[in-house]
Amino acid sequence: xxxxxxxxxxxxxxxxxxxxxxxxxxxxxxxxxxxxxxxxxxxxxxxxxxxxxxxxxxxxxxxxxxxxxxxxxxxxxxxxxxxxxxxxxxxxxxxxxxx
Amino acid sequence: xxxxxxxxxxxxxxxxxxxxxxxxxxxxxxxxxxxxxxxxxxxxxxxxxxxxxxxxxxxxxxxxxxxxxxxxxxxxxxxxxxxxxxxxxxxxxxxxxxxxxxxxxxxxxxxxxxxxxxxxxxxxxxxxxxxxxxxxxxxxxxxxxxxxxxxxxxxxxxxxxxxxxxxxxxxxxxxxxxxxxxxxxxxxxxxxxxxxxxxxxxxxxxxxxxxxxxxxxxxxxxxxxxxxxxxxxxxxxxxxxxxxxxxxxxxxxxxxxxxxxxxxxxx
Numbered sequence: 294x295x296x297x298x299x300x301x302x303x304x305x306x307x308x309x310x311x312x313x314x315x316x317x318x319x320x321x322x323x324x325x326x327x328x329x330x331x332x333x334x335x336x337x338x339x340x341x342x343x344x345x346x347x348x349x350x351x352x353x354x355x356x357x358x359x360x361x362x363x364x365x366x367x368x369x370x371x372x373x374x375x376x377x378x379x380x381x382x383x384x385x386x387x388x389x390x391x392x
Numbered sequence: 393x394x395x396x397x398x399x400x401x402x403x404x405x406x407x408x409x410x411x412x413x414x415x416x417x418x419x420x421x422x423x424x425x426x427x428x429x430x431x432x433x434x435x436x437x438x439x440x441x442x443x444x445x446x447x448x449x450x451x452x453x454x455x456x457x458x459x460x461x462x463x464x465x466x467x468x469x470x471x472x473x474x475x476x477x478x479x480x481x482x483x484x485x486x487x488x489x490x491x492x493x494x495x496x497x498x499x500x501x502x503x504x505x506x507x508x509x510x511x512x513x514x515x516x517x518x519x520x521x522x523x524x525x526x527x528x529x530x531x532x533x534x535x536x537x538x539x540x541x542x543x544x545x546x547x548x549x550x551x552x553x554x555x556x557x558x559x560x561x562x563x564x565x566x567x568x569x570x571x572x573x574x575x576x577x578x579x580x581x582x583x584x585x586x587x588x589x590x591x592x593x594x595x596x597x598x599x600x601x602x603x604x605x606x607x608x609x610x611x612x613x614x615x616x617x618x619x620x621x622x623x624x625x626x627x628x629x630x631x632x633x634x635x636x637x638x639x640x641x642x643x644x645x646x647x648x649x650x651x652x653x654x655x656x657x658x659x
Contacts, residue, residue, distance in 0.1 A: 343515050355450065355531070376470050382470050
C-alpha cells in the first residue's frame with residue numbers, strides 16, 4: 294500500500310499556497326494562501342498517521358484545524374481594523390513604520 | 393489501497409491542483425474564495441478516503457462552513473470589487489516569488505519521492521471502535537493538556553476579535569431630531585428637506601437604474617441609487633424617453649389599420 298502520492302499532493306498544494314502568500318497583494322487572498330498551506334500540512338499529517346497505523350496524526354491535524362480557525366478570526370479582525378483606518382486591504386499600504 | 397481509492401485520488405488531485413492555481417491568477421477575491429472552497433471540499437473527500445471520516449466531516453463544517461463564510465463576510469464588508477493593484481512595488485518580486493515557490497515544491501516533492509516509506513499499516517485496527525471513538529480515546533488520554541490550552545486559545549481569539557473590531561463612539565448619537573435639525577440648518581446651503589425621489593417609472597421601464605423626471609421633464613440624478621451611480625450603471629433618461637416615443641409611434645401605427653379597416657372592406 295503506497296501512500297507517497299498523497300504526500301506529494303500536499304507538497305504541491307503547500308508550494309501553491311506559499312506562492313500565493315509571496316505574490317498576491319490583497320491581504321485577504323494572502324490569508325487564504327496561508328489557509329491552503331495549513332490544509333496541505335493537515336493532509337500530510339493524516340497520510341503519515343495512516344502510514345504508521347496511528348491516530349495521533351489525525352489528532353494533530355484536528356488541533357491544527359482548531360488553531361487555524363482561531364487564527365482566521367483574529368487575522369480577519371486585524372484586516373478589518375486596518376481597512377477601517379486606511380481604507381485599503383493591500384499589504385503594500387500598511388507602511389506607517391517605514392517612513 | 394483499493395483501485396477505487398486510486399481512481400478517486402487521480403481524479404481529485406489534478407482537479408485540486410488546477411483549481412488551487414486560481415489563488416494565483418484570479419483577479420477578484422471572491423473567485424479566489426470559491427476556488428478555496430472547492431479545494432477544501434477536495435481535502436475533505438481525501439480525508440474520508442484516508443480512513444479519517446471524522447476529520448473529513450470537521451473539514452467541511454469548520455473550513456467550508458465557517459472559515460470560508462467568514463472570509464466571504466469580510467469580503468462583503470471590505471467591498472467585493474476591491475481588486476488589488478497589479479503594479480509591482482518591489483522590482484522582480486513576481487519572478488523571485490515564482491522561483492522560490494517552484495523551488496520549494498520541487499525540493500519537498502523530490503525528498504518525499506526519494507524516501508522509501510515502510511509499507512503502510514492502515515488504520516483498520518485503530519478504527520476498530522469507529523474512528524471518532526478512537527480519536528476521542530487518543531485525544532482524552534495523550535493530549536488532554538493540549539486540548540485545554542486549545543480551549544483557552546479559542547476563547548482568547550473570540551474575545552480578541554470582539555476587541556479588535558469594536559469601534560468606540562467618538563461623537564454623540566444622531567437621532568431623528570438631530571437629523572431633522574441638521575437638514576433645516578443645511579437649507580440655505582442648498583440642502584433638501586424632503587426625502588430623495590424614487591427612481592423613474594415609465595411605461596416600458598421602471599427599473600432601479602433609470603432616473604425619475606421632475607415637473608419640468610428633466611431627469612433627477614439623485615433618484616438613482618448612489619451605488620449604481622458610483623459604478624456607472626445608471627441608464628440615461630433620454631434613452632428611455634426615446635424608447636417611449638418609439639412606443640407611442642408604434643401604437644399609433646398599429647391603431648391606424650384598425651381605423652382604416654372599414655375602408656379595406658369597402659375595397
